[in-house]
Amino acid sequence: MAKKDNLPTGNEERTLRNLARASAHALRERDLFGERRLYVPELLKRLKLTLTKDDRLGARGMIKDDEIKVRGGRWSLDRRLVILHEVGHAVLKRDYPELAQDLPHRQQELFAMHFAANMLLDEKRRVTLIERFRCITSPAELADTAQRFRFPLAIFLQLATWDGETIIGPDKIWLRVKHAANRYTHRDPKLRIISAHFDPAYWYVPANKGFEGLAGESRWLLEIPIGVERHRSPVTFKLQKVAAKSARTKFQQVESVGRLSALSLRPVRGERGAHLLVMLSVA
Numbered sequence: 001m002a003k004k005d006n007l008p009t010g011n012e013e014r015t016l017r018n019l020a021r022a023s024a025h026a027l028r029e030r031d032l033f034g035e036r037r038l039y040v041p042e043l044l045k046r047l048k049l050t051l052t053k054d055d056r057l058g059a060r061g062m063i064k065d066d067e068i069k070v071r072g073g074r075w076s077l078d079r080r081l082v083i084l085h086e087v088g089h090a091v092l093k094r095d096y097p098e099l100a101q102d103l104p105h106r107q108q109e110l111f112a113m114h115f116a117a118n119m120l121l122d123e124k125r126r127v128t129l130i131e132r133f134r135c136i137t138s139p140a141e142l143a144d145t146a147q148r149f150r151f152p153l154a155i156f157l158q159l160a161t162w163d164g165e166t167i168i169g170p171d172k173i174w175l176r177v178k179h180a181a182n183r184y185t186h187r188d189p190k191l192r193i194i195s196a197h198f199d200p201a202y203w204y205v206p207a208n209k210g211f212e213g214l215a216g217e218s219r220w221l222l223e224i225p226i227g228v229e230r231h232r233s234p235v236t237f238k239l240q241k242v243a244a245k246s247a248r249t250k251f252q253q254v255e256s257v258g259r260l261s262a263l264s265l266r267p268v269r270g271e272r273g274a275h276l277l278v279m280l281s282v283a
């Protein structure tokens, strides 16, 4: 998760996103006839990168020189995203060697993320995704749209957020919320924000934090049957708003009244407890 004091400004982020998109586009075009599927092993071969599995790996993936390592386990879309992210680091060095040397770690991560997202989504699908996403008005609709695009919900939300053009404006904040322990201390299980998706020009919503700190008493969410969507309004949200440029702090605590919609999802395999997709409609 980004450190607050290390967030790139909008312009830098946009430049990096465009560079990453151009690199991904060039790699996709070379031998793709129309809508041919991305084949990761072929991409690795073309870039002269090797891939090994390492079960003792601390991170989900890493790259050193021309060797990408990923943690063992089953092959999934999530794993593809991890590999493409590492490929992104290699491509940054290959396509923009000077920039790669000067770029702070956080910006290198951004490039790799955008590269991975753009490898998974070709331009046509990307534009369609943006258009569809902007029209979504409920968690159930979002879950349905993710399914139509054949992406797991978590990845669909990530892709949409990375794009930077999909969630625009202050009025919607999307959250994945689970009954889970603290990501780092593995203690204190409660309803937590697993991932937050919002327009960073307006809000900062940290992940791993308790959901009740944001939306108040939320036990009612635990009682929603799987597959069912419920709403509550008005709810007072405690949010961190991006402060004016002249302000001393980057973020300002604000209370905002709005509507909370939650869809109860099937728990992820191997996990127990609530898993929710939450939409905050901020007035």
Ligand SMILES: [Zn+2]
Pocket (backbone or CB within 6 Å): 085, 086, 089, 108, 109, 112
């Ligand atoms: Zn990385």
